[in-house]
Each structure stands twice: as structure tokens, then as C-alpha cells.
Amino acid sequence: MAAKRSSDLRPRKRRRIDCPEITEWMRLVETGGIEACEEQHRLVAHVRNVFATEELVIDYDRIERYMGYQKYFPFDLLPWEKFCFVLFMCVFRADGTPRWDEMFIYVGRGAGKNGFDGFVAFCAITGVNGIRSYDVDICANSEEQAKTSFDDVYNILEEPDNFKKFKRSFSWNQVAITSKSTKSRIKYRTDNPKSKDGLRSGMVIFDEVHAYENWKNINVFTTGLGKKPHPRRLYTTTDGDVRDGVLDSLKSKSEKILAGEKHDNGFLPFMCKLDRPEEVNDPGKWEKANPSLPYLPILRTEIEKEYADYVENPAVNFDFIVKRMNCPTQAQESAVAKWDDILATRREVPELYGWPCVCGIDFAKTNDFVAAVLLFRDGGDYYAVCHTWVCRQSADLGRIKAPLDEWEAAGLLEFVDDVEVSPWLVTDWLISQMRLYDVLKVAIDNYRYSLLKRELEGIGFSADDKTVKLVRPSDIMLVQVKINSLLVNQSIAWGENPLMRWYTNNTKLVPAAHGNFTYGKIEEKSRKTDGFMAFVAAMTQEGELPECNEIEYIEPLVV
Template sequence: MIQNKYVDEYIKLWKTGKIELNKERIMLICYLEKYILSRDDLYFDEEMHETYISFTEKWYFPLEPFQKFFTAFVFLLYKEDDAIFYEQFLLLMARGAGKNGLISSLSHFFISPLHGIDRYNVSIVANNEKQAKTSFKEIYDTIGSKEVLEDMFYRTKVEIMSYDTKSIVQFHTSNAGTKDGLRDGCVIYDEIHSYATFDTVNVFSSGLGKVPNSREFFIGTDGYVRDGFLDKTKERALAILEGRELDDPLFPFICKIDDRSEADQPDKWGKANPMFEGELSIYAKGLLRKIKTQHRQLKTNPSSRMEFMTKRMNFPEVDLEKSVATWEEIWKTGYETGPNEVKQVLRKIPDLEHRQCIGGLDYARIKDFAAVGLLFKVGEDYIWKTHSFVRKGFLDSVKLEAPILDWEEKGLLTIVEGPVIEIHHIVNWFIVMREQYGLTKIVADTFRLDLVKAALEAEGFEIEYIRNPKAIHSLLAPRVETIFAKHNLIFGDNPLMRWYTNNVYVKTKPDGNKEYLKKDEFKRKTDGFQAFIHALWRADELLELEVDFYLDAISF
């Protein structure tokens, strides 16, 4: 057994009912007690940890119990060689919980002679320069306000260096091109909710390992980018907390409310923001008053609820007046449980061989994306099998916040050359699908009418056109909402289709009719969803008599 007084004290606060923790932190304590604190090959470097606490409380701020608990594991080492046990740390909390302040003190300590590792460089990375400079500026200002620190550290507007260890702190934007080759000892990734892909982490992590005890910190509050870096990291964290990945070197500290109803219960807000645990500091009291004011204003300004839930409660919630479905409903097109639930089991797509289906096509913008698909109905479930074509020239000119190359590798899309997406790509896909399934009819809008009609009819397909696609959106909206809510729609393991769907903006017109538009005209594509809508327009009529498809093939 290994012990640390700050770890023990924090666990005791919870067990004695003095603080209330969310599900993920309860799971963390159980995981630690079962798999980590029971080991005899590890030890807490208590001397180094106490030195860090003294450094922080002298130059920055008093540390809260949860911060001392968290940082204890930053200094958890192997007995054999004094190497760190946890190499990565996930710090996911509500806005105002002091993430950047904690990172400022850690970064400053790491480059100091108190840490004692020469050239232990620290890179602070964020999506924009203002956020990347938040902790950097705090360190810069702290040094400038204390003469003794000015004698120990050299500072400019772009870097801070320890005279003794020659260790440097720099800030970077997440653009991989700004990486200037530091041999980092530590990388801090801020605002990780905005990372659509792993590209930034892959680039900056490649410089680690050249100095002892390299660490990475992933910090932030949840956001609106789904199926990106943060969602994948939360999946990874759950696997650790469940005991399924015991060799993963990530320490996951996740604070959030457990249920949306807790957003209306201030005594539960400590689950999302641990600053509100136990006796409140002066800072926490002021912050609590501010959040209570914001909460009261939700009655007269309900449009701000989504921001309040996401940033103050760390519990993302979509505005169903403007979105097709909740993220949990979109997620359940591929998994049996939602993204915030513990187990995620892939929904199995039933055998569709030779089943009747209807084709859907969105070929409106031939210079960027085109989407094709087949819609099946099995019992109450709709199954959507889809593929996309993306023009390389478009990808070269517009930086999409999406892992396009990963999706190509999964076979979900094809990147094509040329000034436009040629119609033969579309036709060939439907021909291949016809060989496997009972495909005879394809529904499309009237864009590129002559081009599409001639090419597909020449191959024997029956084409039905929707002359006013937006007119059918309002008619289909109740059915779309129902099949998402009842989990009667299956995409399978298709992050591209989830991306398309999450990008849809539902516009309610003055007459009450709804239209499915894009949340961003250029960077958030919806082609796959529009192709699905086209197929759904005729699905019930054409697929309800599926038995006839089989009977017609039988010679009596």
C-alpha cells in the first residue's frame, strides 16, 4: 500500500459526506484504491510535492484540497528508477474551476531549479494565441511583480527561461506549422474541446521523451465539437476508470454534473466545479454568486441555456429548436448506450443482403462534397448505408475541422482528383450496390438534373426528383425527430455520418415550417444527411411492402 496525506484527506472528505462527487470522480477513487494505491512498486515523491505546494502558495494562490489531490499524482514515481508513473493528465472541469491557474503554477515550477531537471521545456498549446498566452502571461506577470523571481528567470513576450536550468516556457497556437522544435519536457494542451482531430497532439507529443519524466496535460471544459479529440479521450478515460485499460498512463480527473436536472440545484454544482466543495474561498464565493445570477437569467434568456450547461455545468446540451437531435441520440445511431454512459456497445447492423432499399443522392455542390446512400427498413428500424466523395482541391483550399483522412482510411469516403466530382463516381457506386441489394429507385434533388438523370437512367435506374427539397423538410421533421428519439435509426460505426448530422442547423420559419440548413456554410458539411432525407421522403411507401420483393422472385 502507498499513501499520501492529501490523497487520503480528499478521499476521506468524500467518504464522510463532506463533499459530493460526480460519477467519474467516484469511479476514479475506486480505481485508485483497487489498482494504484494497493501497489508496492510505486511511491509518492512527497518532498517534491510539498516543495511544489509551497512554491505555488507563496507565489500564486492557496491550493484547494482537490488541487493537492490531483497534483500528488503528478509526482507519483516508480521505486525502481524514479520515473513518473502517470505520463498524461486529463483535467476536465467547468469554467472557473482554476484550470489555467493550476497549469501556470505547474509550468513555472517545472522550469525552476526546485524541479531540478535541466532544459525541461514547457509548451502551452491552444487553438488561438489569446488562450495560449493565458497561463504564459500569468507566469510572466508573477515574475515581474517579485524582484527575487526576476533574478531567477529571464522573460520576454514570447518565452520565459530559468537562468539555472535553462528550461523554457513558450506558448503556441495549435497550428502544427508554428511548432519550432523545442525538446519539450511537458506539453499542455488547452481548450481541448475545440480539437477536431489528433493532429495537434500528434505533432507536439513527437518532441517528448528527450528529457526525463516527460508529461502531457489535457485541460479544458466540454464544448460543441463531437467525435473529436475530447470525445475520444473521454472514451479512453472511461476504459481506465472501469479497469479495462490498466496500462494506460492517463490520469483522468473529470468534473461534471451527473444529470441535467442538477443544473437547477446549486448544491450539486460542486460536481462540475470543485471550487464549490466544502468551505468556500473568497474567490469561490464570488464565482458562485456570478453563476447563480446567470442561472436566474435563464428564465428570461433561455437561448443561453446551452452555453450555461456546457461551460458552467460541463454537461453539453444542444438546443433542440436548432438541432436535429441531441448528441446522445446521434451517438445511439451506432452504439447501444450514450457517450456519457459507461459501456458503449456497437449496434450490429442486420444482414441486408438482397433486401429491398431506396437510394438517396445529394450532388448539389460538385466542387466539394457529394453523398450517396441506401436506406433500408427492418422492423421499426431504418438502416442507412452511405458513402461520400470529396474533391481534393477543395480539401487543399479549405481546412475542415474533421479527420477526413481517417474517414477515408475507414472506407467512409473517397477523395477524388479533378476540378469537379465526376458523375461516374456516383453511378459506379450505385451499380456496385445494385449487385448486392434490391436497389431500383434513387431519390435526388433537381440540382444537376440533366447530368444526373442521363447518367443514372442510362444504367437502368429509376430516378425520382424532389423539385423543392426544402419543402419536404417540414413534412419530414416529425418523423426525423421520432426516429432519433426512439433510437430507430442505425448508421453503424460511422463518425462521418454523425458529423454530417451534428452539422445540421434547423431553421424554424415564421410560418412554423422547418428547414435543414448548415451551421457553417463552408466548414460543416451536411451532404450525407441531405441524401438520407431524400431517401426517407419515399422510404415508407417503397419499403413497407418488402415481402413482395421476395415473393416476386419466387416461381410458383
């Protein structure tokens, strides 16, 4: 079905694009009126080429009527938003179908994606679009996110100054907004694909697509397109922490189009990002990732504050570089702590005889390093007693530059002249510690428990009676924030123990899903982390430790 064009312009090729809503942004990019990334320069060149080589219609009357709705919204569209909106909603092929019916908007957090989505959704159901039952579905991974743009439109309709006027043309409630003239409606939907096969959408808007790990849920919504004229898809997002998912697929497709390697086939890629990671340190370059920044001074102030936190601790504040600057390659695994904070762990450990503690064990490879840590608490201060076993048969010993022999002489580790570190060596050590301290619980990796199960049960620790905690990755993610706090506040001490300092300095923070972190080795073979990971295991049970004023002194057991 051809579009009901409200102007009588004939389709034509255009060396000169005579539409200010399109050209304002293009000239800002081309003249340096705004800092723009390489992808924006390529997009502008691509759009100029399309208009110069294809017969297209710019529907000026439609633009004017759509732009008239801005007065009801608490914002005016910025130059980049007008550029995207008009190309998406008001430019048609000679046959009346939209030239760009699929749009990908990739901008930094705070640019105004939700407001833009709401404006597009509202315009699409009006009589200006003119297609009956042109339903708009706003989709996201969570109901809260999906409702954001919907609520923006809902709140505009509820405004006292607008209420009477809109009541004549629209009906609305908390789940749907309906145009009385077109019978089109806006609804919000989550990513649960069940019972969605009957959708007859005109447009589907996917908000924060970085959260989608695959196309399954998206496909459920988009397979309903095509039942109405002029089906459109809009993807809006910042970057995120899911790799090889929908976002990376859209980015790859966009880059191929902008590089001229692939025909756009109606796909408009609007990408804003830093060109190089080091540009994060130049506030003048930030608008490359957020084209709204020059117009929003309050947002700039907030971003400046977040930048200061990022500089202080890049790993923990990696959301800044990923979501504010769309530069995920710089969300790198980094050292778990600054060296000064690691050095602070050398504080003297007080006399702990008779104190309650929990034990963490790292038993990843029996023919390599094995470590155990006893963790104590005194109010907000934590103390650790550590021990390590090193298998002489470890294939990595030749790569390790650390002074292991010196650390053995200092009693920090013991070499095992065998093919592996036997489980009974660990439990024998634990028995010796139980003569000195009140060991409440043992924590060990869920997948390694079977290696120590019999020996631990032999000395009174079992997962069945919950005296053994089987540590899962989710437990580590939960406790990472606490560990970071202890390190930066210098509230953890394990005394003069260069082995534990080495372990800690070898450990990196690894970004995980949903803004969480786990731990990894900075270098896989020559830099060991076993002692630190035993400490992490123990920290998952720090809540089991009583406050110091609750401790009843226990005389050391002398045999």
C-alpha cells in the same frame, strides 16, 4: 534516467496513503464532503487500488518544496488541485519514473484551469524538478488562449514584491520564462504545426483541448517528448461544441480506464461533470462539474446569473450546460422560439405597396415544398409576405398532419399537380410581387441557385451583378442572432398566417462550431421548415433595406 528523489523513502505498496495532499480530496469524495460525479468516485477507487497493488514512492520533500511556491501565486491550490498536482508531479514508480505522466483535467468553466496550468509549468522548470532544459510548452488553438497561463506566471515574476527575488533565479520576457539554474523555459505556442519538429519539450500542456478537431497539431508537439527525462502531458479543458474530436477521444479513454476496461498506462483521468442532465436544475449538484465552486462565492453568484439566462432560453444559452456543467448531451437542438413569440407574429401587416423589400427563396427539393418570402423593414419592425408551393408528388404528404387544404383555400399555398415545382412558377409569382413592391434583391441557397439561375436572370436578377445573394451556412450563422432578437422582442410580423407559424414551430436551433447556431427540422419528414428558411435567406440581406424615412414611395405598377 531515474528521478532524483529528495526523500529516502523506499517504494512500497500502501493500504493507507499517508499523504494529506492526496487524501484530502479522496475523503471529500468518499464521505460526501463535496458533491462528486460517478467518475470521481471511480477515480478515487482506482487510485487507492494502484497504491495498494503497486510499489510507489511519494516524494514528500518534493511536495513540500513545490507547495512552498504557492505563496507567490494569488491563490492556494484547492483540494482537487493538490490531489492532481501531487499524483502528476510527485509520485514515482520504483524505477524513479513518474507513475502518472499524462493527466486529463476535465472541469467546468471557472474552476481555475489556467491558474493550475501556470503553477504546474512554473514548478516544472525549477530546481525542485531538477532536470536540465526541461522545457514546458503551453499550447492552445489561439495565441490569446495559449498566453493565458503563461501570462499568469509572467505577471507573478513582474510583481514588485517578487521582482528582485526572482531576478536572481529567472529571466523572462513576453515570449519565454527561463530558469537560470536548470536552463528550462516556459513558452506558449499556437496550434500551427509548422516548424515544430525540432521541439525538445519536457512537458506539453494543452489548454482547452475541446477546440481540437483532430490529433494532427497535438501530435506535432508530443512527438518531441522523450528527448528529456520524465516527459509529461497535461490536457485541461471544459467541454465544447466539437464532436468526435480530441476531447471525445480523451473522454472515451478516461471512461474505459475508470470502468476497469483498460489499464491506465500512466494516464490520470480527472473528470468532473453532472451525472444526469436534470441535475442542472439543482444548484447543490453544480460542484460535481466544478469542484472549485464551494470555495469561490463570487463564481457561484455569476453561475447563478447565467443559470437564470439558461432557464429563460436554453438553446441560445447552451454554453451554460456545456461549458459550466460539462453536459454536452443537453446542448440539444431546441425549438427556434417559444410558442408565445411565434404567436406574436400574427400581428397585422400594414399596407406595404411600393415599399422596398428583399426576397428569400427556399428551393431545397423541387418535388416537395418550395417557399418564397418578401421581407420589409420599418425601423426596428420587420414584416414578411410569404408564399408556398407544394408538389402533389411529395412522398411526405401522407405523414403531414397539418391542414394543408385549408391553407390552400386561404391562399397561403398552392398545390402543384406535376412531378415537381417548376422554377418558372416561382419567378412568375415574383414578377407579380414586383408589380406591387420594389424588390431589391433575391437570396437563395448557394447550392440551389443553379435550379433557378436561368429564370431569375430572365426577370433581372443575377449573382453576377449582385442582385442575387448566394447564401452560405456562415451567412445563416451570422444572421441567427438577429433573427432570435426579432422573435424574442416580437418585432417580426407576417399576419394571420398559420402556415408560417407551423414552419417556424417546426424549426430547431442546431449548435454549430464556435458557439454559433444553424437551423434544422425538428422531425425530418412530417414537419417542414421551408417558409422559415426562406425567411432566413431574406434576413441575410436585411441590411440592404433602407430605413423607413429613406423610402421614396413608388406607385404600384398596374398592367
